[in-house]
Amino acid sequence: MSTPPTTTDAHDGADPCAGAHPPHAAHRDKDAHLKRLRRIEGQVRGIHRMVDEDVYCIDILTQVAAVTKALQAMSLNLTSEHLRHCVAEAAVEAEASGRTELIDEKVAEATAAIGRLLR
Incomplete structure (x- = not known):
């Protein structure tokens, strides 16, 4: 049995979006997503x-169309959240460290996710 991921305190300097499976508790709108x-x-x-x-x-x-639209709206909201938080943070970190591949990785990740949504 695998151990669940731990959440990262937003004030400890760690990137909550790092890695393949970031801690989902980092979502600012978690309660709204769950609702x-x-x-x-x-x-x-x-x-x-x-x-x-x-x-x-x-x-x-x-009713199927209504559920589909609701899922699309949630997907758009999560995409926006990812761009505002994870991609923006990667850009700041890339500029500070001179590691431009950080922003390229996050943009590629977001682009792939958007591609999956459009299929």
Whole structure:
């Protein structure tokens, strides 16, 4: 069994976005993300119930579209958060250390994530 990642205190100077799996507690809007996910989860349960009850397919598709839009909105919010925090921090660190590859890595990471969202 693997050990869960530890959170990093924002004041200790460590980059909370470093590595392949940054501590997710670093999200500034964690509570809002969780609230949105609970709402989406409820919508998906509603779709499940609609299918189980043989609701008209167009009504189900309408709800699927709503869940899809909700997930897209959350993805956009997380992307914005990543750009504002992780990429910006990498730019500051790259400038201070002269290691321009730091910003290139974060931009490549963000670009790949956006590419996965657009598929």
